[in-house]
Amino acid sequence: MLVITESDPELPPPPLELIPADVEVVAVGATPTDEQLAAAQVVYIWDHRFADLGSLLRRAPKVRWVHAASVGVNRLLCPEIHDVVLTNSRGVFDIPIAEWVMAAVLSHTKGFTESWALQREHRWRHRMTGRLAGTRAAVVGTGSIGRAIAERLMRLDVDVTLVGRAAATDPQFGTVRASADLVLVAAEVDLLVLAAPLTTATTALVGAEVLTALGPNGFLVNVGRGPTVVETDLVDALHAGTIAGAALDVFEVEPLPEESCLWSMPNVFVSPHMSGDYIGFEGDMMAMFTSNLTRWLRGEPLHNIVDPTVGYVPS
Amino acid sequence: MLVITESDPELPPPPLELIPADVEVVAVGATPTDEQLAAAQVVYIWDHRFADLGSLLRRAPKVRWVHAASVGVNRLLCPEIHDVVLTNSRGVFDIPIAEWVMAAVLSHTKGFTESWALQREHRWRHRMTGRLAGTRAAVVGTGSIGRAIAERLMRLDVDVTLVGRAAATDPQFGTVRASADLVLVAAEVDLLVLAAPLTTATTALVGAEVLTALGPNGFLVNVGRGPTVVETDLVDALHAGTIAGAALDVFEVEPLPEESCLWSMPNVFVSPHMSGDYIGFEGDMMAMFTSNLTRWLRGEPLHNIVDPTVGYVPS
Numbered sequence: 001m002l003v004i005t006e007s008d009p010e011l012p013p014p015p016l017e018l019i020p021a022d023v024e025v026v027a028v029g030a031t032p033t034d035e036q037l038a039a040a041q042v043v044y045i046w047d048h049r050f051a052d053l054g055s056l057l058r059r060a061p062k063v064r065w066v067h068a069a070s071v072g073v074n075r076l077l078c079p080e081i082h083d084v085v086l087t088n089s090r091g092v093f094d095i096p097i098a099e100w101v102m103a104a105v106l107s108h109t110k111g112f113t114e115s116w117a118l119q120r121e122h123r124w125r126h127r128m129t130g131r132l133a134g135t136r137a138a139v140v141g142t143g144s145i146g147r148a149i150a151e152r153l154m155r156l157d158v159d160v161t162l163v164g165r166a167a168a169t170d171p172q173f174g175t176v177r178a179s180a181d182l183v184l185v186a187a188e189v190d191l192l193v194l195a196a197p198l199t200t201a202t203t204a205l206v207g208a209e210v211l212t213a214l215g216p217n218g219f220l221v222n223v224g225r226g227p228t229v230v231e232t233d234l235v236d237a238l239h240a241g242t243i244a245g246a247a248l249d250v251f252e253v254e255p256l257p258e259e260s261c262l263w264s265m266p267n268v269f270v271s272p273h274m275s276g277d278y279i280g281f282e283g284d285m286m287a288m289f290t291s292n293l294t295r296w297l298r299g300e301p302l303h304n305i306v307d308p309t310v311g312y313v314p315s
Numbered sequence: 316m317l318v319i320t321e322s323d324p325e326l327p328p329p330p331l332e333l334i335p336a337d338v339e340v341v342a343v344g345a346t347p348t349d350e351q352l353a354a355a356q357v358v359y360i361w362d363h364r365f366a367d368l369g370s371l372l373r374r375a376p377k378v379r380w381v382h383a384a385s386v387g388v389n390r391l392l393c394p395e396i397h398d399v400v401l402t403n404s405r406g407v408f409d410i411p412i413a414e415w416v417m418a419a420v421l422s423h424t425k426g427f428t429e430s431w432a433l434q435r436e437h438r439w440r441h442r443m444t445g446r447l448a449g450t451r452a453a454v455v456g457t458g459s460i461g462r463a464i465a466e467r468l469m470r471l472d473v474d475v476t477l478v479g480r481a482a483a484t485d486p487q488f489g490t491v492r493a494s495a496d497l498v499l500v501a502a503e504v505d506l507l508v509l510a511a512p513l514t515t516a517t518t519a520l521v522g523a524e525v526l527t528a529l530g531p532n533g534f535l536v537n538v539g540r541g542p543t544v545v546e547t548d549l550v551d552a553l554h555a556g557t558i559a560g561a562a563l564d565v566f567e568v569e570p571l572p573e574e575s576c577l578w579s580m581p582n583v584f585v586s587p588h589m590s591g592d593y594i595g596f597e598g599d600m601m602a603m604f605t606s607n608l609t610r611w612l613r614g615e616p617l618h619n620i621v622d623p624t625v626g627y628v629p630s
Binding site (some may be wrong): 010012104106109112115127129155157261269270272274277278280 | 428579
């Protein structure tokens with residue numbers, strides 16, 4: 001098998017020692033040799049920035065399975081993917097991302113951003129803040145991350161509506177609304193959380209109309225993918241007070257360019273695409289892969305198979 | 316009845332219109348006249364800074380009931396209080412304070428303070444952060460605020476131990492540890508939350524020894540009263556890295572003096588004694604009083620009677 005890994009200084013290297021010793025592992029950068037490619041049967045994409053899978057697969061005729069060390073796989077979708085099995089790391093980041101969302105929502109509710117700004121000036125200024133319990137939220141994304149967020153919001157007494165590709169009834173969360181109705185849903189909630197994969201249906205899903213519906217007390221959280229939000233519309237809405245604020249872990253362009261005005265808006269929290277990355281995640285992520293690898297070696301069905309026509313693991 | 320209220324510009328005035336029309340209400344500042352005092356039967360202390368109850372009661376022979384628009388009543392304890400019934404506003408702030416604690420704990424866990432500092436410099440720097448689920452917390456204070464905090468931490472999968480004046484067994488939270496054992500308890504947890512009233516037993520409860528036991532990954536939250544913590548010991552521990560950080564809503568001296576070094580420590584979150592104060596709290600607080608007032612007028616037992624020998628409502 002091949003492990004595609006660039007030496008990203010921000011992230012730990014893959015703990016290859018966790019792979020069973022009888023599997024031949026070749027760790028390569030983004031540019032494996034023809035010889036390496038010709039021999040590979042399995043490709044593990046550790047580097048989350050890798051986006052050249054199509055040309056790699058054309059040179060690797062024996063590959064039957066590609067596993068991604070991420071949940072979002074939009075960078076890996078290509079015509080060649082339909083000839084192999086693609087699996088992702090769904091599940092590893094669920095609770096960490098849900099906790100990041102709770103932190104963002106509660107910090108906003110309790111006025112922490114303003115408290116931090118006042119602290120820098122050594123200023124004691126008492127204010128009244130809001131309450132989270134009893135508010136209403138919509139979570140866009142019915143995958144395991146969206147569900148973990150929805151569950152934790154509900155544990156803190158928030159009234160939660162899930163939003164998916166199509167309307168449905170969910171055994172845990174009741175009525176799921178269709179993303180085509182997002183303007184209607186946004187008008188009913190205080191909090192809009194985006195935890196959706198990047199697909200044609202979710203690209204530019206949140207623009208001026210949804211933000212206007214969310215309203216001047218509404219708060220937006222995006223832990224999915226940046227292009228789900230029309231960033232110029234969001235900046236306009238934040239400037240105009242169309243919505244109250246936003247906490248963003250993902251952006252149209254990453255890293256967020258230094259000149260982006262999002263950095264300096266007082267009602268915006270900018271986080272560098274790290275909501276799910278917790279200390280020690282690489283071990284859990286590798287364990288998820290080796291568990292699937294054991295199934296593969298035994299000829300058993302794999303877990304977390306992505307449907308390449310939609311770009312995520314169907315529920 | 317008398318309502319003691321100073322015009323604190325930080326807080327809303329008492330919504331006196333919610334008091335039944337057949338009750339004669341005299342709203343006074345901190346210095347009522349002898350005539351006002353001689354006629355009063357009930358005193359409602361709206362001003363949370365008022366600390367002169369002893370001399371007021373000596374001049375008000377008909378007063379039988381004093382109600383405080385706060386939970387902590389340490390400023391109101393005096394020899395004269397034993398001749399009247401003292402009630403407090405226990406319950407109003409439970410969930411708002413618990414939500415503030417969740418915000419503080421999650422912000423710390425997910426590295427928000429550093430993210431905010433990086434955002435100010437327009438710097439994109441990915442980091443790994445922690446997880447709250449699976450950590451261990453001790454909550455000092457077995458009143459309704461401490462219990463609300465403990466319950467919400469448990470809802471987010473934190474392993475919680477309650478700490479009270481004496482060891483006990485609680486139907487909801489199991490074994491309650493005695494505050495005399497706080498050094499032992501602190502050594503077992505990642506998070507120490509203080510939500511205790513200020514009493515002789517809780518004054519200076521947390522000093523160098525407890526902080527050392529809490530340890531270099533430990534985080535301290537204080538939403539009770541400032542003097543429960545020996546502030547010089549805390550500053551030393553934060554400087555030395557004896558503990559990881561602290562979120563403080565209360566201080567030995569309030570407002571926190573501008574020259575306090577707590578303001579500018581990167582691992583400290585300073586909040587101006589506002590964790591429980593939510594938009595609209597004055598209505599809920601007055602409703603709690605008028606509910607007790609109805610009982611008083613009917614000669615029924617009052618709710619939330621403070622035991623003046625300990626300074627809080629016994630569970």
